[in-house]
Amino acid sequence: MDNQTFQIEEWNAQGEKDLIGIGFVLDGQDTTFIEFLSIREDDGALTYFARPSDSNSAEIVPFRLESEASDELVFANPANDYPKKIGYRIHSDSTMQVFIEGPREGKTTRKVFDFVKQKAV
Numbered sequence: 001m002d003n004q005t006f007q008i009e010e011w012n013a014q015g016e017k018d019l020i021g022i023g024f025v026l027d028g029q030d031t032t033f034i035e036f037l038s039i040r041e042d043d044g045a046l047t048y049f050a051r052p053s054d055s056n057s058a059e060i061v062p063f064r065l066e067s068e069a070s071d072e073l074v075f076a077n078p079a080n081d082y083p084k085k086i087g088y089r090i091h092s093d094s095t096m097q098v099f100i101e102g103p104r105e106g107k108t109t110r111k112v113f114d115f116v117k118q119k120a121v
Contacts, residue, residue: 003028007113009037009098017041023050048075048086093117 005028011021021037034053039046046065063075063086074087083100090096094117101110 005032007115009115011037014038046073050086 006026007023008026009021009023011019014020018040019038021039023033023035023037024031025033036051036053038049040049041047042049042062042064046068048063048065049060050063051060061077061080063077063080065073066076066085067074071091072087072089074085076085078084081102082104083102085099085101087099087101088096089098096115096117098113098115099110101108103109
């Protein structure tokens with residue numbers, strides 16, 4: 001039987017305005033990637049922060065809000081190697097699409113993830 005791979009993000013409110021989260025990839029029963037996430041105001045701008053657990057440093061990468069609509073937020077960091085953009089688009093109360101975008105092999109690529117809200121256990 002083939003192992004299935006799942007991308008998962010868990011978010012929780014912290015205070016009135018901030019969100020903290022964790023993103024991870026499950027390959028079968030194995031966790032193959034983890035990153036620690038937050039969204040909060042920083043120097044007057046809504047900012048998405050990511051810290052991959054597999055990086056050689058404790059570097060936290062900021063992505064500033066680039067655009068927003070009623071159903072979408074796009075964060076960008078042109079100085080980051082990859083990704084340069086991270087976007088969240090709400091499709092319904094229970095579905096959302098996330099993308100990461102940046103240069104790969106000399107061209108800009110976009111990887112899309114479809115998320116379905118799960119009930120907390």
